[in-house]
Amino acid sequence: MQLDLRVVMRRWVSGVAIVTTIYEGQKHGMTLDSFTSVSLTPPMVTFTLANTTRTHAMVVKSTVVGITLLHQGQQDLSEWFAGRSGDVDRFSGVTTFMLKTGVPLISGGMAYIEGRVVHKFDMSASTLFIAEVISMAKEEDMEPLVYFNRAYHRLENEHKSIDE
16 A cells, blocks of 8 residues: 555644745735744744745745744634635734734734745745744743644643653
8 A cells, every 4th residue: 555645744743833924015824734943053944835825926035934833722723824715815804913024923823933035945846945033932831733633633731741
């Protein structure tokens, strides 16, 4: 039996984030399914966008991105920015704010990162972007929105060190 990589990667637990950008006064964003930090010094993150998305085209042009890490009460935002409602203004009714670059960040998230794309690696259907972090902010501690096997989940409330 030959497995599709999507089937295997559904077994990987991840948090949920929204990437946003702005170019010539137009803003756009989408839910990320591939995001991680890659360097602490200098601080850098990476994410992947499908080449056919509007967000991809705008990130390539603007080179600035905002990333909002979602908490467990923001599943609706994850779905909205995933495009489940069709081709609508995803920022309609969504409160945003800015830090240094002017890129919109989604209010009420757990944490926020602004970055400037410093590398991009083109693949056949998507592009891997590496962004150097320009600024960051965080809110009070909240439980993250967790995605596993095509569904949202809650973390158990017991926080134990792996050394215990």
